[in-house]
Amino acid sequence: MNSALALRDELEELYAEYCDVIDSGALERWPDLFVEPCLYRIVSKENWDKGLPLSLMLCESLGMLRDRAFASQKLNVYAPRTWRHSVTQIRAQADGDEIAARANFVIFETLHDRPTQILCAGRYLDKLVRSGTELRFREKICVYDSALIPGSIVFPI
Amino acid sequence: MDRGENAPMTSKHPEEHPTRVWPAEGDCRAPYWIYTDPAIYRRELERIFEGPTWSYVALECEIPHPGDYKRGSIGEKSVLIVRGEGGEVNGFLNRCAHRGVQLCQDESGHVREFMCPYHQWTYDLSGRLRGLPFLRGVKGQGGMPQDFELSDHGLTPIRIHVRRGAVFATLHEATPPFEDYLGEKILAFYDRVFDGRQLKLLGYSRQRLAANWKVMIENIRDTCHASLLHVFFVTFGLFRADQPSKVRMDDEGFHAALISERGRQELTDATRQIRSFKADLKLQDPRLLDTVREFPGDATVVMHTIWPNLILQQQSNTLATRQIVPRGPSEFDLHWTFFGYADDDEELTRRRLRQANLMGPGGLVSMDDGEIVARAQEGFRAGPDGASIAEMGGRDYTDSDHMVTDVALRAFYRGYRKVMGL
Numbered sequence: 001m002n003s004a005l006a007l008r009d010e011l012e013e014l015y016a017e018y019c020d021v022i023d024s025g026a027l028e029r030w031p032d033l034f035v036e037p038c039l040y041r042i043v044s045k046e047n048w049d050k051g052l053p054l055s056l057m058l059c060e061s062l063g064m065l066r067d068r069a070f071a072s073q074k075l076n077v078y079a080p081r082t083w084r085h086s087v088t089q090i091r092a093q094a095d096g097d098e099i100a101a102r103a104n105f106v107i108f109e110t111l112h113d114r115p116t117q118i119l120c121a122g123r124y125l126d127k128l129v130r131s132g133t134e135l136r137f138r139e140k141i142c143v144y145d146s147a148l149i150p151g152s153i154v155f156p157i
Numbered sequence: 158m159d160r161g162e163n164a165p166m167t168s169k170h171p172e173e174h175p176t177r178v179w180p181a182e183g184d185c186r187a188p189y190w191i192y193t194d195p196a197i198y199r200r201e202l203e204r205i206f207e208g209p210t211w212s213y214v215a216l217e218c219e220i221p222h223p224g225d226y227k228r229g230s231i232g233e234k235s236v237l238i239v240r241g242e243g244g245e246v247n248g249f250l251n252r253c254a255h256r257g258v259q260l261c262q263d264e265s266g267h268v269r270e271f272m273c274p275y276h277q278w279t280y281d282l283s284g285r286l287r288g289l290p291f292l293r294g295v296k297g298q299g300g301m302p303q304d305f306e307l308s309d310h311g312l313t314p315i316r317i318h319v320r321r322g323a324v325f326a327t328l329h330e331a332t333p334p335f336e337d338y339l340g341e342k343i344l345a346f347y348d349r350v351f352d353g354r355q356l357k358l359l360g361y362s363r364q365r366l367a368a369n370w371k372v373m374i375e376n377i378r379d380t381c382h383a384s385l386l387h388v389f390f391v392t393f394g395l396f397r398a399d400q401p402s403k404v405r406m407d408d409e410g411f412h413a414a415l416i417s418e419r420g421r422q423e424l425t426d427a428t429r430q431i432r433s434f435k436a437d438l439k440l441q442d443p444r445l446l447d448t449v450r451e452f453p454g455d456a457t458v459v460m461h462t463i464w465p466n467l468i469l470q471q472q473s474n475t476l477a478t479r480q481i482v483p484r485g486p487s488e489f490d491l492h493w494t495f496f497g498y499a500d501d502d503e504e505l506t507r508r509r510l511r512q513a514n515l516m517g518p519g520g521l522v523s524m525d526d527g528e529i530v531a532r533a534q535e536g537f538r539a540g541p542d543g544a545s546i547a548e549m550g551g552r553d554y555t556d557s558d559h560m561v562t563d564v565a566l567r568a569f570y571r572g573y574r575k576v577m578g579l
Contacts, residue, residue, distance in 0.1 A: 067442045147362075151531065152527040
């Protein structure tokens with residue numbers, strides 16, 4: 001098969017798996033999709049555009065990813081909800097051993113006694129590497145468009 | 158039946174709810190109708206936010222250069238905070254003097270002058286109207302009357318006070334000087350964080366929460382909840398009932414400082430009673446809570462509520478202002494501005510950014526608050542007839558040397574009732 005097409009298939013699969021892990025509540029598997037050293041950030045477009053360094057979530061190691069996943073699953077207090085990621089327009093470019101990928105995301109949030117709302121929309125700015133045969137995230141920066149979040153962001157996005 | 162003064166339901170102003178009376182227990186209770194009633198909310202905008210109070214609107218480091226501006230709010234009113242030509246900080250309503258169009262739509266930016274796009278009325282950085290097209294007509298036709306003076310039609314100015322890097326604004330002429338307004342005791346805590354050093358802006362977080370604005374302030378002043386709701390605070394000793402703590406307030410109880418020292422992750426008389434305490438919880442990457450002492454004294458956390466719209470947070474090495482913008486009885490926006498000091502080294506900045514994981518709309522601690530305030534509002538909707546109870550630590554208003562107390566809530570209600578005439 002054409003290698004560009006093969007890469008596209010692989011990326012589609014990785015992003016589908018990434019969304020599934022979060023949306024199905026299997027957050028304990030979320031850190032497995034990264035490799036050490038890694039960086040995960042959620043940043044508002046406002047901060048990103050102004051060059052301000054603050055993140056809404058910041059994980060600088062697999063340990064921090066695991067701590068965040070555990071807190072989301074076991075420690076934090078929030079209303080029960082369902083998330084549904086939609087990831088589109090994945091584009092990738094090889095850069096040495098790394099692959100730089102971009103994609104759009106939308107997260108639909110359903111609090112159990114409410115109509116579904118859009119929690120946020122934005123772009124993933126990712127760096128991927130091969131770990132054995134699998135593609136994994138070295139870096140994932142989630143830049144969300146509207147600075148104003150309806151309520152809270154209780155899971156990683 | 159006598160239709161005289163004994164017929165409250167036929168009042169000319171039914172929205173005033175003349176039958177609503179504060180519970181007999183006084184400031185140990187807060188009736189739920191203060192969180193849901195639109196008439197109460199309107200009175201709050203008028204008497205509190207637009208009354209003789211100082212609203213927090215900006216940090217000076219957000220607008221370092223002449224022409225830099227940012228939007229702020231006084232109650233629901235959008236205001237512009239602008240760095241003037243001479244370096245001074247000016248404030249105006251965010252509204253063109255011509256047809257009332259909102260002047261700036263961006264949260265912040267830089268301009269040489271303000272021009273309303275509708276009819277191109279143009280104002281300088283101090284709000285003076287500098288010109289408008291067709292002032293003297295076109296080819297001798299039309300134009301403004303001869304006696305129309307540009308100087309009569311500037312932007313509506315707002316009184317501004319800057320103290321050590323933070324900017325406050327008021328719409329009321331009787332608002333006392335800022336330092337008198339805070340009082341000596343609270344001013345000392347304010348000056349502990351705003352210690353005269355240049356501030357450095359780290360970024361913003363913003364969220365819209367489905368609750369009455371007062372619930373957010375009460376959440377901070379309700380010192381007990383920090384020891385129960387937040388596993389992160391409890392387990393890692395960031396803010397917990399068994400640690401040396403204090404509650405300090407101004408004479409009227411409008412402003413408060415909640416002060417504490419970090420404790421250890423150990424079983425104590427307090428942690429035994431707290432179900433959310435996790436003796437065996439370990440962070441896989443402990444850098445999150447690797448804090449350094451940076452302020453004089455023993456306190457490692459001071460949470461301030463500055464009446465009416467500011468929560469000033471110093472939790473270990475995270476510093477932030479949280480600005481409350483009310484949006485009706487059951488909704489408010491919370492704008493977080495995280496900052497450090499211009500002389501911070503890279504390592505300290507990294508700590509601030511890392512510890513910011515605890516705070517904000519995705520905060521390991523603050524997420525719980527954002528959720529619980531909305532859940533409280535849902536509870537209030539079940540009926541305005543109930544009232545919340547604030548009797549922990551007694552029924553008085555005096556400063557406390559521990560945090561197992563609702564004293565800051567009682568003082569809040571006392572001040573609130575006075576202003577609101579309730």
